[in-house]
């Protein structure tokens with residue numbers, strides 16, 4: 032019969048521990064004190080979950096001492112407390128620069144308890160003092176209205192990872208370790224968490240970690256066997272399978288298994304010593320001897336009972352070592368009076384009087400077990416990355432400008448231009464080592480090839496002759512896992528560095544949920560004065576919906592921005608630069624910004640360029656504006672506003688305007704371009720929002736607006752529904768029609784093309800009369816001609832492919848348009 036982990040623990044742990052433990056690694060007195068420290072952390076954890084008063088049990092526990100709402104997660108907590116006290120020991124022994132990532136972040140009581148015990152909690156929140164009164168507040172605030180969340184939330188010192196949504200602990204840890212050669216990130220991975228997709232791929236991060244220039248990640252798989260109400264898979268496969276799995280991922284797993292505290296302390300201490308020594312050896316080999324072989328980093332599997340040291344049996348059911356310990360093992364004594372005594376016994380089992388003095392202070396012989404100053408994991412500056420954040424050295428983006436002698440000048444593809452700018456950002460910050468570009472195998476495909484003139488993709492696995500741009504150290508991080516790219520970048524940013532994630536627009540949805548969590552982190556942390564602002568998370572979504580002609584329907588989805596704008600306005604920004612000069616200006620701004628999520632959508636295919644750098648800079652600074660050179664309403668009120676947002680909609684809008692002005696020259700048309708999508712929202716909803724007066728000035732109070740939009744049309748309605756002229760705003764955008772077809776046909780399929788836009792305008796302008804009617808008929812014919820042509824030739828009509836902005840608009844054109852006529 033094959034033994035699973037739980038059986039292994041109960042049957043064989045003692046024998047195995049005895050086999051693997053180096054004797055006397057912990058002097059008896061140290062072992063005693065470490066166990067007491069662990070008990071103190073466990074006591075504080077139970078106190079947080081249950082106690083409203085009587086924090087040190089100085090009198091018998093009564094009903095009113097217990098909280099009314101019992102919220103929190105006990106099951107993972109004692110294991111994490113155990114890990115923390117042991118990490119403290121190795122930090123002191125080896126003088127380690129270490130931070131702690133709690134994958135099962137629902138074990139918030141553990142992180143709070145330990146940062147309180149080490150003193151950082153009271154330094155940040157002096158009200159939570161290290162005495163009786165402070166203890167009471169510490170307990171009451173936990174999972175309490177107006178208090179702190181139950182997870183390892185931003186409020187918790189030392190945390191860069193809330194762990195509320197499971198799956199990202201290892202990716203965050205690796206992100207933190209990149210370019211931090213002295214740092215070790217101790218990362219507790221829940222065995223349930225390990226079943227998630229992101230975590231399952233995260234084990235591979237070790238193929239991207241450079242032992243010389245990066246720090247180390249020490250995963251501690253917390254194999255406590257259960258999730259909320261199920262066993263975990265990793266606990267129910269054989270030990271051999273688990274070991275092979277982890278070895279297969281390139282790790283050296285060390286098992287710490289059992290439930291008898293003294294034996295477990297000895298084993299954990301010996302194992303941690305071994306892991307740290309191995310990490311140091313790997314780093315020495317790489318840094319001193321230049322060893323180029325990919326190391327097998329150590330990791331620990333902690334196989335201990337879920338709810339360890341908690342109530343063993345409650346109401347006749349086994350609790351310790353089962354899923355029943357996941358949350359609150361004992362119920363509210365108000366409804367279960369017999370649980371009051373169980374709770375008191377449980378709390379007393381930790382012998383609080385041995386741990387805290389009469390004033391409620393941790394006894395000095397225990398307090399001295401914690402590291403000092405910034406070596407404490409709650410005070411490590413890496414976990415408050417804004418402290419370490421240095422500005423990027425930025426090239427002048429204007430120097431990368433595309434020459435635009437007249438609107439419509441041809442361009443090589445906007446992201447290709449941006450690539451040169453990013454290349455030099457990489458170059459200028461090479462020494463600082465604080466900027467990386469992340470992407471799921473798409474950096475080249477997204478048009479950022481210039482990066483590879485100065486850097487490589489970091490890659491520690493094997494290489495072969497035909498590989499390109501792979502090196503043991505590089506600024507580009509590519510793994511075909513959007514989750515890893517996102518998680519690495521988040522970890523990198525949260526520890527005080529800068530970066531950018533480039534991705535196909537359709538597939539960025541894969542990290543919708545990770546974006547959510549990061550945005551929430553930013554929102555909460557921005558209101559904590561002691562947490563310094565970090566660099567913004569920048570998404571560059573190239574290869575967008577309109578130009579996935581070769582990939583087709585699966586690759587056409589512009590919905591990420593619908594998702595993004597749900598988040599707090601103080602945190603999110605969305606930019607749709609219409610050309611390369613605007614893209615440069617926008618990206619320069621994003622890379623300098625702090626504590627936002629910036630979403631930038633840009634094209635990579637050759638496309639017309641509209642604005643000189645000077646004009647682009649002004650336009651992007653405003654975020655929205657009338658393109659006077661394309662408009663003819665300078666002297667009178669417009670009959671029509673043609674609005675556009677996004678590179679392809681801008682092209683189609685200008686082409687539509689050209690048709691309208693040629694065929695209906697009396698029509699007064701205003702062209703409005705939107706770069707900063709948030710300008711459309713009311714000022715009360717978003718700090719970038721236009722005032723109603725300014726909005727009305729641009730879009731008028733009563734004139735038809737035909738709005739060509741990059742993404743799903745209803746987002747524009749959602750953003751503008753409170754504006755005066757909303758009833759007249761008619762939006763065209765992506766309406767889920769797509770396939771492999773020509774670029775222009777993509778717009779036709781979604782009614783966003785120039786011909787539909789003109790017909791839309793005419794339909795709303797009765798004054799265009801017969802001329803309008805005839806023009807409409809002509810355009811319908813054009814659409815038929817288009818369909819026949821592409822069906823026969825497999826490419827767009829020459830008049831579409833060769834279309835140029837005519838630059839002819841009578842007396843009212845600006846000099847830019849004048850020069851285009853020349």
Ligand SMILES: Cc1ncc(C[n+]2csc(CCOP(=O)(O)OP(=O)(O)O)c2C)c(N)n1
Pocket residue numbers: 104106107135137195196197198220221222223224225227253255257258259263337357
């Ligand atoms: C992505 C995600 N899915 C589901 C949940 C709900 N959930 C909270 S805790 C938990 C079980 C976690 O098990 P494990 O990672 O082993 O942690 P532990 O047993 O140590 O508490 C689940 C499913 C979640 N928080 N995140």
